[in-house]
Amino acid sequence: MIRAVLLDLLGVVYDGDTQIAGAAAAVERLRQAGLPLRFVSNTTRSTRRAIIAQLAGMGIKVADEELLTPARAAVDWLRRHGRQPHLLVHPDLEVEFSGLEGGSGRAVVVGDAGEAFNHASLNRAFRELIAGADFLALAINRTFKDADGLLSLDTGAFVAALEFASGRSPVVLGKPSPNFFRSALADLNCPAADAVMVGDDAESDVAGALSAGLGAALLVRTGKYRPGDETRFDPAPTALVDDLAAATDWIISHAAA
Amino acid sequence: MIRAVLLDLLGVVYDGDTQIAGAAAAVERLRQAGLPLRFVSNTTRSTRRAIIAQLAGMGIKVADEELLTPARAAVDWLRRHGRQPHLLVHPDLEVEFSGLEGGSGRAVVVGDAGEAFNHASLNRAFRELIAGADFLALAINRTFKDADGLLSLDTGAFVAALEFASGRSPVVLGKPSPNFFRSALADLNCPAADAVMVGDDAESDVAGALSAGLGAALLVRTGKYRPGDETRFDPAPTALVDDLAAATDWIISHAAA
Numbered sequence A, B: 001m002i003r004a005v006l007l008d009l010l011g012v013v014y015d016g017d018t019q020i021a022g023a024a025a026a027v028e029r030l031r032q033a034g035l036p037l038r039f040v041s042n043t044t045r046s047t048r049r050a051i052i053a054q055l056a057g058m059g060i061k062v063a064d065e066e067l068l069t070p071a072r073a074a075v076d077w078l079r080r081h082g083r084q085p086h087l088l089v090h091p092d093l094e095v096e097f098s099g100l101e102g103g104s105g106r107a108v109v110v111g112d113a114g115e116a117f118n119h120a121s122l123n124r125a126f127r128e129l130i131a132g133a134d135f136l137a138l139a140i141n142r143t144f145k146d147a148d149g150l151l152s153l154d155t156g157a158f159v160a161a162l163e164f165a166s167g168r169s170p171v172v173l174g175k176p177s178p179n180f181f182r183s184a185l186a187d188l189n190c191p192a193a194d195a196v197m198v199g200d201d202a203e204s205d206v207a208g209a210l211s212a213g214l215g216a217a218l219l220v221r222t223g224k225y226r227p228g229d230e231t232r233f234d235p236a237p238t239a240l241v242d243d244l245a246a247a248t249d250w251i252i253s254h255a256a257a
Helices: A023-032 A048-057 A070-081 A091-097 A119-130 A155-166 A178-186 A202-211 A244-253 B023-032 B048-057 B070-081 B091-097 B119-130 B155-166 B178-186 B202-211 B244-253
Strands: A004-007 A037-040 A083-088 A105-110 A134-137 A143-145 A151-153 A195-199 A216-220 A239-241 B004-007 B037-040 B083-088 B105-110 B134-137 B143-145 B151-153 B195-199 B216-220 B239-241
Touching: A004 A178, A023 A037, A023 A244, A037 A178, A070 A083, A070 A091, A070 A105, A070 A134, A070 A178, A083 A091, A083 A119, A105 A119, A105 A155, A119 A155, A119 B151, A134 A155, A151 B119, A155 B151, A155 B155, A178 A202, A195 A202, A195 A244, A202 A216, A216 A244, A239 A244, B004 B178, B023 B037, B023 B244, B037 B178, B070 B083, B070 B091, B070 B105, B070 B134, B070 B178, B083 B091, B083 B119, B105 B119, B105 B155, B119 B155, B134 B155, B178 B202, B195 B202, B195 B244, B202 B216, B216 B244, B239 B244
Parallel strands: A004 A037, A004 A195, A083 A105, A105 A134, A195 A216, A216 A239, B004 B037, B004 B195, B083 B105, B105 B134, B195 B216, B216 B239
Antiparallel strands: A143 A151, B143 B151
């Protein structure tokens, strides 16, 4: 029986700047069913403020504690370990890492840097790694659906480049890290087995959530979904559904009364 | 008993624009011992003409057929398979791929593009791959010793990025591809077991040559060598020597009379 819902954002709730048809109404139905929600996004190009404002513009009100991002998890990690970040992230995201200058060592933080990924910036991060800096990956997604509708290289590709050259393995902070899913549920007092995840990434969202112990994970046919994704990764989705509206039907029919 | 010698260039014969001390004299001693030589380089930033001219400037005369480069192997592959290249290589190298426009399909060719590696160029190559283009890697080296004396990211890192995102595996044309070592020996009428490789890359040069069946592979302490490299990869070097001069002593003492 489902008691809590984790929702991916890009490709599930919106695509680019546009709501996916029926998404706001679906979120509202989940709220009216009394299900606590958490939005778990690997989008690492926007600040939390910008994401919450974007959702508000689509008629979806999200409280600060309902949004989990890898950047917040990274800041927690850096504070806990006393490290200064060497950032290889989108320029818009840098502000979220301010106030961490006092650390005793360094940690390379890789997010979706977009156009800021180039030979020089990757090489600087590589040299930090071989000099002994810690290695944090905000996400390891392979691809995302870009503004032109085609797939583009996501953070995971650049993390793989640094990993291959340095021989170092990253600490992954976003999905599919089990800790990321669990921390999303931590203040809901809900066992993982009673939660469902909805995503368009069969690997990071769906297989990741099931591996983290969630009771169910639904793959939507929106966003970056491509036919066959439902059989491409293990574990396979609990169900394949058209979109968030259909996922909501499934969830409400499986919810604790 | 050694009957033929394969020599790496960067880090063995020269570093940047400078001969490594004693290298020209060592090459001359190998020639006087009657040992046929092949220069097998993964350097993919320079044309064959430029490499031969650079060696001549150091007093080392190399005939065209003595130099094997991954670009030449790639051009052979593209001709044989009737493919047009989509190049992600150093701009200086593009000229070696002229005259291949008539192919029936496309192949992404990745070399050490240097500053030409950026988000846009990598993404264009990625999109070719997921659209079905073949995938050729001129090399998969992890690092090289850069002009400032520090290690930098080499081609293999960017190949790994494309491989991770596309789920495609490259055909590797340079070292450590067994075919590359074997083609270097093909016109020497020398069994692989009677040949020795000398290199500064314990993985690509040394383990690669031994895996390809060469009888011996010597690791030099020049170039990108870092202490401990001799135990980092399997198979381990036949011997660890100071430089090409010391390698030459070893080779001459093991040569067929």
